[in-house]
Amino acid sequence: MQAIFFITLFSLFLSIGASIVIGAGPGSAQLTQQRVEETRQFFDALQAGINQITRENLQAATVAELSNPQAYINNTPTLAQLASGRWADATLDAWGNPIWIITARENRVLYSNGADQVIAPVTGFAMVSAGPDRVLQTTLPTAPTISSLQGILPPTGSDDIVAVFNDEPAQRLNWSTRQKHVENIANASMRYYQFQVKNYLTAYTQRYLTELQRAGVTTVPDITALMLTDPNAPQYLDVNDANNRALLGVEEDFTALERVLPSGGSFLVQSTTNSDKSLTLRFQNSPTRTPWGGTTGSLSYTLNLKGAV
Numbered sequence: 001m002q003a004i005f006f007i008t009l010f011s012l013f014l015s016i017g018a019s020i021v022i023g024a025g026p027g028s029a030q031l032t033q034q035r036v037e038e039t040r041q042f043f044d045a046l047q048a049g050i051n052q053i054t055r056e057n058l059q060a061a062t063v064a065e066l067s068n069p070q071a072y073i074n075n076t077p078t079l080a081q082l083a084s085g086r087w088a089d090a091t092l093d094a095w096g097n098p099i100w101i102i103t104a105r106e107n108r109v110l111y112s113n114g115a116d117q118v119i120a121p122v123t124g125f126a127m128v129s130a131g132p133d134r135v136l137q138t139t140l141p142t143a144p145t146i147s148s149l150q151g152i153l154p155p156t157g158s159d160d161i162v163a164v165f166n167d168e169p170a171q172r173l174n175w176s177t178r179q180k181h182v183e184n185i186a187n188a189s190m191r192y193y194q195f196q197v198k199n200y201l202t203a204y205t206q207r208y209l210t211e212l213q214r215a216g217v218t219t220v221p222d223i224t225a226l227m228l229t230d231p232n233a234p235q236y237l238d239v240n241d242a243n244n245r246a247l248l249g250v251e252e253d254f255t256a257l258e259r260v261l262p263s264g265g266s267f268l269v270q271s272t273t274n275s276d277k278s279l280t281l282r283f284q285n286s287p288t289r290t291p292w293g294g295t296t297g298s299l300s301y302t303l304n305l306k307g308a309v
Contacts, residue, residue, distance in 0.1 A: 131159035
């Protein structure tokens with residue numbers, strides 16, 4: 001689907017470029033308007049492409065890549081192929097001039113339940129073309145923030161072309177998708193535990209009835225107390241174990257969750273059985289490495305699922 005998306009956009013830009021180069025001689029004003037629309041369409045396509053990348057891995061690019069956003073775009077195949085077909089460099093506008101691309105990144109909370117949070121890096125983008133006159137008239141912030149990028153506007157009478165956006169909506173959509181996988185893991189853990197408890201109680205009841213017939217036992221057993229002390233009583237499976245993940249059928253859910261981690265990363269899942277036999281699962285990345293790279297900051301990917309199943 002993504003390949004079709006980009007091929008369609010690429011074909012659109014090729015057709016626009018072709019009409020400009022070999023068309024039936026449009027007038028100067030018409031040609032200028034075509035190039036303005038082409039640049040606007042490129043900005044729209046670039047925004048869609050970056051949001052698509054964000055929805056796949058919770059970040060559009062690393063901090064290092066965003067320090068040079070022009071290189072990031074040209075070095076990212078799904079973005080570079082969005083060039084209009086008239087220029088090999090995807091960061092040139094329809095007049096062949098460099099597009100000013102400015103980025104800012106902030107950590108924002110996507111989810112919070114009090115004790116735990118899901119925090120993701122939100123990236124703001126501003127893309128500015130100097131337009132037909134090739135003279136930049138728009139003021140660009142020297143120390144950009146997402147808020148200051150949102151305030152970029154061309155001055156009255158300027159032909160500059162400006163597009164600003166950030167990927168927070170894509171981040172939130174991504175987390176909404178990942179949350180379903182967390183719930184799948186919790187539900188599978190609870191179902192398997194309940195199945196084991198049912199078998200345990202059935203077996204214990206049979207033993208109790210046998211003892212009752214043989215020895216005339218009259219004391220009613222406290223099953224809850226027994227399960228707390230019996231080492232053979234059912235326990236929730238440790239989902240950090242690959243064999244248990246396979247038994248529960250949640251390998252694909254973990255794979256989907258771990259796509260947000262740096263290459264080769266994995267989640268440590270802290271399981272807590274509560275006094276009411278509900279389950280708390282807390283998903284945590286390595287304490288020395290955040291889900292999106294780096295060793296500093298307060299980024300976390302943890303979730304308390306008590307009462308969710």
